[in-house]
Amino acid sequence: MSEIELEIKGLNVDYGLGEQSVHAVRDVDLTLRRGEVLGLAGESGSGKSTLAYGLTRLLPPPGVIRGGQVIYHPEQGEPFDVLGLSDRQLRAFRWAQTSIVFQGAMNSLNPVHKISTQLTDVLRAHEPGSTRAARLARARELLALVGIPADRLDSYPHQLSGGMRQRVMIGMALALRPKIVIMDEPTTALDVVVQRQILGQLVGLRERLGFSVLFITHDLSLLVEFSDRIAIMYGGRIVEQASAAGLHKDSLHPYSHGLLHSFPALRGPREELSGIPGSPPDLRSMPTGCAFHPRCPHSFDPCVRRVPELGAPQGRPEQDRSVACWLHPAS
């Protein structure tokens, strides 16, 4: 197996302090390996974005990281905890090692600055010695990488289409040749054709440039196609983790199964899935035991009482697979 790039251990994130706080991410353990595409799926509100932004402390108030570690393994040198970095160290770490393509891609570009300004300022911040001409040349290269003509450098965001803006963001994410690119529903706002086009391009770039991707979506079918491994999130916890093929063939957690066999509703809000009855849990008053039990078709005695631990299921010889469900208790 390939080396470890990023290791999330026992991550806990709350919104708010004190009694009214919402526990949006609960005891999450997740490992990203060098060069892989790790998919993270789950219904809207399951905590995917919170997990992704929490890694580099980018959550908006009232977000608070209440525990855990995010261990980054550089190619050379000792692993370190990203959450323990000072502000200066963290600023240097951001974008150079992990870049993010945000969920709200349409608003990710500042409407008042030209594309060139927004592409070059990140270069200037991390490579203060570079010349302006060198930065502009690099910006042109980045646009070429994502298939946008160089004359768009002088455009303002409002002059680009949604798909183009998203590509600019992907190009920007690659500006410093990061080791990890986090993509939070990067294509949800786009139409299906453009979505596939951009994702295909991304996978190609990954093969050329060799970064690893944490790919977040609520559309599991996309992940099955484009990722190496998949983690499923429910109510702030990872409930299943497996290779894409393995999960597709044989999902163990009833929630994963539901996700796989549901499809976006044709009418109504995009994120509404038909296939799993009931609605996502209220994070303020989570069900006891397995959070999925009120919606689970297989719920049985222990589910209501005790939280199932995420672990390798008994009697499954394949490695690298874990699930949190009483149907498949950990060995």
Next chain:
Amino acid sequence: MSYLLRRTGFYLLTAWIAITINFLLPRLIPGDPVMSLINRAQGQLSTQAIQSLYVLFGLNKDESIFVQYGHYWAQLLHGDLGLSFAFFPTPVASVIADSLPWTLALVGITTLASFLLGTALGVYAGWRRGSWLDLVIPVTTFLSSVPYFWLGLIAIALFAGVNGIFPSSGGYEPGLVPGWDPDFLLSAVQHSLLPAVTILLSSMSGWILSMRNMMVTVAAEDYVTVAHAKGLSERRVMVSYAARNALLPSVSGFALSLGLVVGGTLLVEIVFSYPGLGFELFQAVGAKDYPLMQGIFLIITLSVLAANFVADLAYLVLDPRTRREG
């Protein structure tokens, strides 16, 4: 450029409405106070002056309202605003011409300074929300709840008067003759400091509060989070991403605030007997000098429209989305 055309059209419309209000007001009111003033000044008024007041205040009852309106415009376009009664027999136009520079200097400079300072403070207070800088809220709330003129009174009581540092009234030392000589300029600056600080203190709080709130709102926008994620320096994120965008509504809301600021400033002039439009307006009110009041209203409105137009130009420069190129 369609943006500028639209704005210009709008200001022309507004100017036309303001002038028409000025035309209609005296005609809607029963009784004619101007008539009694004319009667009192009988003998001292030339027939031409009486004629012009008749046109301004609609005293020619046998003319139709449209004919009156035509005459009114013709007279305005000649710059004839009638005679002032408070400063009899000076024409309103020259009373205004004397006091306008004082107001323009005082209000222009202080408004600009207050906008810049208030915005800068608001940017900082909004950025460092949750720190001790949150104290600006109660302080500015209190300051913006106090009428400008009352603050002026307090300032006079504290810093001016017999043994104060500053003169309490007037625009310059009584013996001096207005001109571009150092004695006069020094005296003018000395006389305008206290009113200027009063206006600054009162009007700044509005800018601080609105800019702070805009900063808080903008700081949650995606592009600011992206800027943080890019590892840009704190300064760069604060200035180029948050403040730069928070400034837009502030500039487009300039119109709204300017009217209030100008209103308050006129009052400060009254308290300090500063020889500007506000003090003239006060004297006009006291003497029931309707021609002067109306003339001042027109001039203030037109100046505010001009200032708004400048703010629109600034907005055009600041927000690329209003520029339609290609």
Next chain:
Amino acid sequence: MRLNAKTKIGLVLLAGFALFAVIGPWIAPYDPTERGGDMLQPPSAQHWFGTTHLGQDILSQVLTGTRGVLLVGFVAGVVATVLAVLVGIASGYLTGLAAEGLSAVSNVFLVIPALPLIIIVASTLPGTGDWTIALVIGLTSWAWGARVLRAQTLSLRRRDYVQAARATGEPTWRIIGFEILPNLTAVIASGFVGTVIFAVLSEITLAFIGVSDISDWNWGTILFWAQSQQALAQGAWWWFVPAGLAIALLGTALSLLNFGIDEFVSPRLRACAGTAKVRMRVGFTPVLRREGGPGE
């Protein structure tokens, strides 16, 4: 809706002012216009706020004046808010020339400086009692509220449930009354409070410069007399300080109320609970590890 501390303080202060507006003239120790022997006296046991040049008791003037101030502010606020709601919702919900026209008119009234306009209107009118002043202020200061309401209505109109109601042919008045208006309550309330603040300041200003009837006592009238009798030159600070502080306190109470409403409308402005201990920084999420586990 839970009230936050700001709103509570604002409401308590306002209730106090309302109480004085009702009982002020009865509990005033003297007749505010009655002349006394103690002329221009500083605050004392007999005259808590001192006396005027005619020996009038300033405390009694402030107490008696509260009613006029609140009455004018409230009436002007109601008039302006009703106009703002009518114009704002009509120009935001309807389409076509009428809507455009209404919106243009409110923008015009927004840029015409209000105070000079109020001054010339009020001084052209024959009588200038409290009610007249209230009407003039109300009729000239609705534009700001109308603009805000128009913007809100425009965005509500695009919401799914409104679109759905329109598609099913529900009558316009029902959509406005049941789908739009309830969602505008907070904005309307905040506009009302804002207009009251403006109206109070305007009426006091009008009284101060002598446009309104000086036989009606309000805090501006006190300041008018203080100014015209050279209270400053005579060192009679007590003549203008109490009225000014009363204005400031009333204004602060109303502003506090408005902050509460603003925070209710836009949650981003809400201060987070527990900020005393942890500063919530945008861009650098605080790390508060409970366990004190490994790491730094």
